Amino acid sequence: MMQESPLVVLDRVYKSFGALKVLDGVSFSVGRGDVLVLIGRSGSGKSTALRCIDRFEKIDSGEIHVCGRRVDAPDIDLRALRQDVGIVFQSYNLFPHLTIAQNIMLAPVSVKGMHKAAARELAATMLAKVGLSEKLDAYPEQLSGGQQQRAAIARSLAMQPKVMLFDEVTSALDPQLTGEVLKVIEALAADGMTMVIVTHEMGFARGIARHVVFMHEGKVHEAGTASILTTPATPELAQFVGTGL
Template sequence: MNISAIQSAPATNGIAPVVAMRQVHKSFGPLKVLDGVSFEVARGEVTVLIGRSGSGKSTALRCIDRFESIDGGEIEVCGRRVDDAGLDLRALRLDVGIVFQSYNLFPHLTIEENITLAPHAVKGVPKAEARALAAKVLAQVGLEEKLHAYPEQLSGGQQQRAAIARSLAMQPKVMLFDEVTSALDPELTGEVLKVIEALAADGMTMVMVTHEMGFARGIADQVVFMHKGKVHEAGPADILSLPSTPELAQFVGTGL
């Protein structure tokens, strides 16, 4: 498979991609983590980043939302150059929601308060409207009855779904998920993955880092296999069943 051709391919139908990484480089001291990474994500598309630990996939995700700065290359998200020193970071964060492995819910606030905080404080949404929005997004993730519960009263899977609802309340144009199920047992993992499947069915643009290969096969429009800081192989979900390189074949064969 000609990866360079995939990386340089323009967005289809002349429509600008929602996310574009172009020859992105990133190092932490002497450690090269991203070595010329390029891929694009079209509107409504689900792109899944896979690879062994240390391959650079989570760093790539964090660079999209500028949690990490880059050393070279370009990143464009929702029409904004993320690598631009003059970037309006607040505007970027309004367009991009990100959910991490850790739920990061405020323990002293109810689930409703966790969700309404940012829409009210950041976007100026009136409190009554923010509460209605919280009820709506909690229903979307199957937690409408947990509106007044505190995080400690929820299971891990419920807390992760609440974290997704909190991001959805900001009405982002793209959602990023970084190993959101890695701390959960299989039953709770299923709860969270069903929510993400529903978001995909509704047309949400998503970029995900996951080790759930079965889930990736079912949901991904594009799979990007990262290996030693590079995009080693990329294409539709079929590449997981018919890998073109021994590295991807070994990765999916071992389920790492």
Template sequence: MNPSSPNPEAASSPVVRLHDVHKSFGSLKVLQGVGFDVDRGQVTAIIGRSGSGKSTALRCIDRLERIDSGEIVVCGHRVDAPGIDLKALRLDVGIVFQSYNLFPHLTIEQNITLAPRSAKGLSRSEARSIALDVLAKVGLSDKASYYPEQLSGGQQQRVAIARSLAMQPKVMLFDEVTSALDPELTGEVLRVIEDLAAGGMTMVMVTHEMAFARKVADQIVFMHKGKVWERGGPEILSEPQTAELRQFVASDL
């Protein structure tokens, strides 16, 4: 069997598994033995100070960064395998960044239908039907014919989420998706993510929104100096076991 091919036995395994993952940029060690599992339907929030390795860990899950050693398995794909089928991996994994990355010259509908048509070979009508469905999920049914510049930052971020959903991924990754938004717009984006969680979507999100993490996450992963320092349910934010997490939580109050 190709080591990067989905394993039919993976249905009962964690959807995402990182084991002893190391990653350096030159002499800078960013990830030092990171490991955690994400089960099907589980929402995992990765928290920690800037420079703790949160976003790098997330990018490694989608093979946007190559790891130096360790193992990452996502939806049965061995992400660290030399022969990984990146197209197959990214059909299963959607990722949304802080920047919206929408094409300014395309309408919202065109932004959303582009990938389903090019990557999945869907017809224009099939892709349009999916686009309208995901726009309804993010509360933007009336914006299909608009251009990105006609939308607020919060609306553009919701379109970015809809664009990922249009590919019908098994896992959604969110990298600080509200950090560039003001509080009102942040709320509308977080409500969309909360609805996805309620619908059973498996998600891994890097976030600085501690109140949201407490409310929505099933698992909290606290990273510090490139390592998983503490991991558990939301209760670890109320009862930290280490001085580092206590200080981090206190700084957010």
């Protein structure tokens, strides 16, 4: 069998906001079914790196490939890219004027041209997956933060992405609500979903990561399997996981 190329590749990516170098030659790759956790202090560039993958930020130089597509190309088909990549944000960002079902149905209907009845069925299936079957016709404001975040995950999953990006999705939640969201992500990992996760939850990172990238001052400071979280090679990572305990 031919060896599969990774789904996501960052190759010497540079990105500055004005004089501030946010990404300073970042390289890593994510294979199919891999779960890569990006950790690092605030301002280390991990969220920016994640946002570059879905081209919410344009990079200054380097290359990013996602599902065989060159993301940094000027003529990239953004809509095709975003059908392959699902992204979930810290602040959920459900659409407040639509019910949960309508939130989930919107993209399948308007982007993929799915029939409404089929899309509603899909919404029900996706909500069942995140344990929210009874919230189909509720509005986002009627849900707790954890439920909203799970609904946001269901909304992304409904587009059947090949890669899921999670950008500090539990940072706005208390520990109990965090747990229910993390359980959903763990179930996705068990299903073989390819994921890139930015998180501050060290316990969660240890439990779910196949690979870990530790970012420090815009660079990949240390990278490896999940074992580097327990036996870090650099003093910076040792200090970082030490404070995270």
